[in-house]
Amino acid sequence: MDGYQWRKYGQKVTRDNPSPRAYFRCSKAPNCPVKKKVQKSLEDPTILVATYEGEHNHGHEKAEISMISSQCEEARLGSVHVSSPKQIMERTSPSMNLNLVDNVQKSSIQQFLVQQMATSLTNDPNFTTALANAISGRILDNANKARF
DNA sequence: CGAATTTGACCAGCGC
């Protein structure tokens, strides 16, 4: 979940990626042209990569914040083996860019948005620390659960 | 009971 209301309309297992890929459309507005593909990362199967196509033509109140938390989720799931919060940020940002390069020719608005988000995230020491703390806490929690 | 998800069928594009 990333702040929008998505309706799943299909699922396929692709050739280049053994894990099934899911197709989502925005169910908030019927005329919304935005589409979303979700599949597991080739590199790290614990990470879910979401590819956005198009732009929402309706309001997206908390979408940005929710997107951040979805990236947090990625970091939490994908970085259980790293110990330094800095590494988490370094892992998180490239995955954002990876998602973006796929959409560069289609939408520049959300690219700019996420770009801004990533910049403000990494430039704001308070948020970075808070985020790192939150993630570290969850990592420890997760690791404990996994170990015991 | 309505909305969302699942899942196989269907379709279009592409390479051989």
Place this chain on the structure above:
DNA sequence: GCGCTGGTCAAATTCG
């Protein structure tokens, strides 16, 4: 023209 592959549709099913 045929088969493979990615994307979408829609009926059935599940869930709130």
